[in-house]
Amino acid sequence: MQILNGKEAAQAIKDALKIEVAQLASNGKEVPHLVAILVGNNGASETYVAAKVKACEEVGFKSTLIRFEESVSAFKLLETIRELNGDPDVDGILVQLPLPAHISSEEVINTIDPAKDVDGFHPNTVGKLVLGQPTFIPATPYGIMLLLQHYKIDTRGKHAVVIGRSNIVGRPMSILLSAAGAQGNATVTITHSHTVNLAEICRSADIIVAALGRPGFVTADMVKEGAVVIDVGITRVDDPLRKSGYRLSGDVDFGAVAEKASFITPVPGGVGPMTIAALMKNTYHACARKHFE
Ligand SMILES: NC(=O)c1ccc[n+]([C@@H]2O[C@H](COP(=O)([O-])OP(=O)(O)OC[C@H]3O[C@@H](n4cnc5c(N)ncnc54)[C@H](OP(=O)(O)O)[C@@H]3O)[C@@H](O)[C@H]2O)c1
Incomplete structure (x- = not known):
């Protein structure tokens, strides 16, 4: 099992952006x-x-x-x-x-x-995303795609199960994974609270993206040996032992699932930092488009 270190991958993206920004400034x-x-x-x-x-x-x-x-x-x-x-x-x-x-x-x-919609939520932006036209990609799914790219995870022909269909995570994630292109070309099942036999569907997944906001929902019995598991969930769970009074919990039962997964994201330190790096990329593109168009 390998940890998908979002902190490290996000830092690499930010370091590259820093150089590009310095170039803009020096010009x-x-x-x-x-x-x-x-x-x-x-x-x-x-x-x-x-x-x-x-x-x-x-x-x-x-x-x-x-x-x-x-x-x-x-x-x-x-x-x-x-x-x-x-x-x-x-x-x-x-x-x-x-x-x-x-x-x-x-x-x-x-x-x-829409030209400044770096979160990628405007209907124009979403329409272009669905049609495969260049546009801003919502930061969290974009960050996940960048993370898969960073670790050279091949999604082509793989069965990806996305848990959650929100406009900001699950839905765009399913579009990106099923789109033609790098880190796409997967066969995608998108699931939600009305899905029947979710555990069985998950067991057939090569890639699971859990984005439902229920701590520890994805348990080891729902995961196939060798699956790639991306945990988007961030929920504040009461923890009186911590100074803050809470800890952050993902949607995946990390300890047990990590024993079966080939790659897995931790919470925190997985998808969270990638979301921010992706937002930085979108903002850079919004600006660069203005300079170079
Ligand atoms: N890491 C990051 O940067 C980042 C960014 C954004 C969000 N998040 C986290 O990701 C999680 C999801 O966020 P969101 O905004 O997408 O949440 P959301 O808008 O509440 O959507 C949750 C989705 O999960 C589905 N769901 C709920 N219970 C389910 C169940 N038992 N089985 C299958 N599907 C179920 C819901 O189905 P229905 O549509 O049927 O209700 C809904 O589509 C949250 O913990 C949030 O904090 C993290």
């Missing part, structure tokens, strides 16, 4: 600028946004964090996004989800200029 070009919008004080969202801002600093991007109170009106949020859409100094816009219940995330996503 007198503007460096990429990512604007993150955070609404409210959700602990996990705070952590994710802080990690994104830190990654921007690491690779030499400009970043701006715009914070709003939980009570901000949808009008104010949408107005801010429109202003950022029109600002030539801004390359990428991301609004950290989830949003408070009084704001429609669909409306927010639809308001972001």
Whole structure:
């Protein structure tokens, strides 16, 4: 069994980006600028946004964090996004989800200029992804594809089972794995909470991508000997022994599944860092397109 070390692979991506950004700067070009919008004080969202801002600093991007109170009106949020859409100094816009219940995330996503949609959630972006046209790829599935590429894992002709069908992870993941091209060409089964015989389906998988948000859901009896197991889940589980009061748990019963898997991602240190590296790549592309088009 080999650990798919997302931290290491993400660092390699960030190191390469750092060189490209330095080249842009030395040619007198503007460096990429990512604007993150955070609404409210959700602990996990705070952590994710802080990690994104830190990654921007690491690779030499400009970043701006715009914070709003939980009570901000949808009008104010949408107005801010429109202003950022029109600002030539801004390359990428991301609004950290989830949003408070009084704001429609669909409306927010639809308001972001597709040319700055570095999270890859806008319907235009998703449409292009489905059609196999060049576009931003949602950061988490993109990060997983980059991780598979980093470890030269051949997906061609393999049976991949994706657990979860969300718009940000499971659905785009199934599209990428089934698309023609490197790290694609797999035969994909996408599953959800209504799937019957999930354990049996998983047992026939060469690759399992678990993205459902249920700690330890994928157990060893669901995994074929030699399967590649990608754990997307991150759930905060109470742990009074820790200073923070919680620990992060993946969707896979890591200890037991690792004994059967050929490759497996840890949580934390697997998909999480790759998601951020992929967001950095998307932001770089948003900026580079502007310079070189
Ligand atoms: N590592 C990262 O960077 C990263 C990024 C994003 C998300 N995550 C984590 O990944 C997990 C999933 O996130 P998400 O946003 O995709 O979650 P989500 O929107 O809640 O979607 C969960 C999906 O799992 C399915 N599901 C729930 N219970 C199931 C069951 N018993 N059997 C099969 N499918 C089941 C749901 O099916 P239905 O559609 O039928 O309800 C749904 O499609 C979460 O833990 C999240 O924190 C991690």
